[in-house]
Amino acid sequence: MTPPASTTAFLATAPSRRSLRDIVAGGAAPLLLLPAVLFVTILLIVPTLEMMVASVQTQDVTGTIGPPLTARHFVRLVDVPLYRDVLVATLRIAIVTAFLSALVGFPVAMVIARGHPVAARCVNVIIVMPLVVSIVVRAYGWQLILANGPNGVLNVIGSWLGLGRVSVRLLYSETAVVIGSLHVFLAMMVLPLASSLARIPRRLEEAAATLGASSLRIFWKVILPLSLPGLSVGLTLVFTLTASSFVLPVILGGNKSQMIGQLLEQQATAVFDWPFSAAIAIVMVSMIFGVNGLSLWFIKRQLSAGSIGVGP
Amino acid sequence: MRLASVDVEIRGLTKAYGSNLAVNNLSCAIGRGEMVAFLGPSGCGKTTALRMIAGLVTPTAGDIVVGGRSMAGLAVHKRNIGMLFQSYALFPHLTVAQNIAFGLQARRLPRSEIGSRVAEGMRLTRLETFADRLPSALSGGQQQRVALARALVIEPSVLLLDEPLGALDKNLREAMQLELRQIQQRLGITSIIVTHDQDEAMTLADRIVIMRNGCLEQVGAPAEVYSHPTSRFVAEFLGTANFLKGTLVDRQDDGAAVSVGGRVVRTPAAEAAQGDEVTIFVRPEDIAVSTGGEWPRSRDGHWNDAPATIDKVSFRGPVTVIHLTLDAGGPFVALLKNERVTSSAVAFQTGDKVLASWRASSSSVLRGASLSPSA
Numbered sequence: 097m098t099p100p101a102s103t104t105a106f107l108a109t110a111p112s113r114r115s116l117r118d119i120v121a122g123g124a125a126p127l128l129l130l131p132a133v134l135f136v137t138i139l140l141i142v143p144t145l146e147m148m149v150a151s152v153q154t155q156d157v158t159g160t161i162g163p164p165l166t167a168r169h170f171v172r173l174v175d176v177p178l179y180r181d182v183l184v185a186t187l188r189i190a191i192v193t194a195f196l197s198a199l200v201g202f203p204v205a206m207v208i209a210r211g212h213p214v215a216a217r218c219v220n221v222i223i224v225m226p227l228v229v230s231i232v233v234r235a236y237g238w239q240l241i242l243a244n245g246p247n248g249v250l251n252v253i254g255s256w257l258g259l260g261r262v263s264v265r266l267l268y269s270e271t272a273v274v275i276g277s278l279h280v281f282l283a284m285m286v287l288p289l290a291s292s293l294a295r296i297p298r299r300l301e302e303a304a305a306t307l308g309a310s311s312l313r314i315f316w317k318v319i320l321p322l323s324l325p326g327l328s329v330g331l332t333l334v335f336t337l338t339a340s341s342f343v344l345p346v347i348l349g350g351n352k353s354q355m356i357g358q359l360l361e362q363q364a365t366a367v368f369d370w371p372f373s374a375a376i377a378i379v380m381v382s383m384i385f386g387v388n389g390l391s392l393w394f395i396k397r398q399l400s401a402g403s404i405g406v407g408p
Numbered sequence: 409m410r411l412a413s414v415d416v417e418i419r420g421l422t423k424a425y426g427s428n429l430a431v432n433n434l435s436c437a438i439g440r441g442e443m444v445a446f447l448g449p450s451g452c453g454k455t456t457a458l459r460m461i462a463g464l465v466t467p468t469a470g471d472i473v474v475g476g477r478s479m480a481g482l483a484v485h486k487r488n489i490g491m492l493f494q495s496y497a498l499f500p501h502l503t504v505a506q507n508i509a510f511g512l513q514a515r516r517l518p519r520s521e522i523g524s525r526v527a528e529g530m531r532l533t534r535l536e537t538f539a540d541r542l543p544s545a546l547s548g549g550q551q552q553r554v555a556l557a558r559a560l561v562i563e564p565s566v567l568l569l570d571e572p573l574g575a576l577d578k579n580l581r582e583a584m585q586l587e588l589r590q591i592q593q594r595l596g597i598t599s600i601i602v603t604h605d606q607d608e609a610m611t612l613a614d615r616i617v618i619m620r621n622g623c624l625e626q627v628g629a630p631a632e633v634y635s636h637p638t639s640r641f642v643a644e645f646l647g648t649a650n651f652l653k654g655t656l657v658d659r660q661d662d663g664a665a666v667s668v669g670g671r672v673v674r675t676p677a678a679e680a681a682q683g684d685e686v687t688i689f690v691r692p693e694d695i696a697v698s699t700g701g702e703w704p705r706s707r708d709g710h711w712n713d714a715p716a717t718i719d720k721v722s723f724r725g726p727v728t729v730i731h732l733t734l735d736a737g738g739p740f741v742a743l744l745k746n747e748r749v750t751s752s753a754v755a756f757q758t759g760d761k762v763l764a765s766w767r768a769s770s771s772s773v774l775r776g777a778s779l780s781p782s783a
């Protein structure tokens with residue numbers, strides 16, 4: 097079959113479009129990717145490898161990093177109570193924040209997914225708004241609210257209520273870090289959760305109700321299982337961001353609640369123990385990857401077991 | 409049809425959305441074990457009415473009594489109602505058996521009883537081999553059977569079906585209609601089905617409630633509403649209908665005469681008074697088409713013969729549809745059965761001058777010349 101004359105003419109008059117496509121389809125694809133590949137290789141892959149190598153090497157008194165190979169930096173991180181406490185505190189703060197964000201975020205996500213359109217839009221804006229404000233600004237905002245002196249906003253309110261001049265001392269504690277993280281990262285829980293909830297057909301809840309299920313039962317047996325994909329994404333995001341955060345624990349946690357980010361910064365820029373810093377960084381990244389992997393595995397298992405989201 | 413005992417009674421049910429009445433003062437009684445169809449075009453309020461019975465929509469006024477118990481103010485999950493949705497509404501994260509067990513678990517029945525009732529439900533709907541499948545691994549028909557089993561195992565006081573077969577293709581839908589009807593009759597469960605498909609309503613239901621603009625238009629057995637519609641709307645909604653407008657000129661106990669364009673047409677007894685504008689209604693299959701020389705049917709009783717011209721002849725397999733224009737004015741449609749033994753019946757051609765004839769008793773008289781324009 098030969099193409100009609102008009103088609104042939106069109107092809108002849110549009111050589112540039114064809115040739116560009118040919119370049120991409122042909123052997124030029126690697127060439128087009130080269131700048132990005134170079135960028136990532138030089139600035140990410142090589143330094144990461146270097147860091148991994150450094151984490152198992154020794155630093156002598158002159159500060160030179162080299163052989164012999166050793167695992168003692170990793171051992172030290174787990175063995176020394178001070179560092180172990182930092183690891184545990186980091187995990188604790190991140191897990192508590194993720195859990196609380198689910199607790200606080202679920203009703204909010206429900207309003208966005210199921211509420212009156214106007215209410216949903218308003219809540220959505222309120223949740224997303226803080227994301228455009230710098231995290232540093234928000235952290236200082238919380239510092240003002242939680243301040244331990246009589247001028248802290250919470251304490252001022254407390255004294256109005258007759259609770260005494262200084263009724264709460266929250267700043268520079270794990271609680272302050274959790275509160276701050278919860279506020280800063282709540283959107284990361286609410287948005288995926290709301291999109292998951294919005295995908296649950298209303299008919300499922302109606303069917304469950306006609307079958308005799310109370311609202312509470314509908315929530316536990318229908319809504320919660322079907323919102324798991326969004327919930328897991330939210331938990332993962334909040335956990336990751338909290339565990340790896342640096343600004344919030346510095347401003348709100350002070351020295352009392354050291355998190356792994358702060359420890360890393362101290363070891364790298366104050367102590368100059370780079371092999372140990374490298375080990376900390378590797379543990380931090382693997383810890384976060386581990387939790388994310390677990391979460392993804394969980395979602396996949398749920399998806400294959402329940403084909404969530406595939407409604408008729 | 410006499411109702412053995414009333415099981416569901418709807419009294420003055422009304423639902424207003426702002427100034428718009430979705431359901432307007434709907435009242436009807438449904439007998440125990442009866443299957444009633446709410447039939448009407450989309451937006452006629454039939455689904456809203458059904459959802460009010462389920463408790464998913466709160467009525468503005470009126471009451472629903474099921475088994476002698478008023479449903480007013482009773483939460484959905486306390487009504488003991490089985491409901492089927494067009495989208496099946498199966499729980500995608502639960503297997504077939506878990507879906508069917510859902511209502512039983514909500515009732516906190518003992519595990520052994522749940523097991524036996526689920527098995528019974530799967531047997532009834534021929535789903536035994538699918539117990540551990542997820543809904544996504546089932547076809548539409550199988551999914552709706554799961555939904556049916558799920559609704560039946562809770563032994564509901566009434567089964568509500570909201571366009572349950574609407575998402576299925578034609579052949580499967582017809583097979584499911586028969587299956588649904590058999591199961592419903594075997595269990596003797598009082599049922600209400602909402603549909604916009606008159607064939608489905610006539611196939612499934614003992615009685616049909618025809619609705620229009622939120623109001624009840626006519627209630628009756630399928631044959632009754634089909635043959636004796638009380639309004640032009642019902643006549644047209646249930647199938648093809650022929651109408652003749654005229655004036656009642658003679659009225660007696662056993663029949664009436666209507667003047668249509670100067671010709672007298674005989675009809676059954678009418679409720680209209682002499683001089684009233686009326687509409688005569690005849691179904692296409694009640695019309696015989698002939699050249700006048702030989703009558704294709706035995707002509708006992710009163711027959712009307714109207715001269716007409718054939719506009720179009722379409723062969724449709726079992727039947728031939730003939731579009732005519734009556735000399736007295738107006739289009740007419742006749743449906744002739746294609747029988748091989750008398751194949752000569754379909755020898756008509758466009759432009760033929762013929763007689764369209766019908767027995768007076770097979771027509772009906774609707775009051776008003778322009779009673780409810782076609783919707």
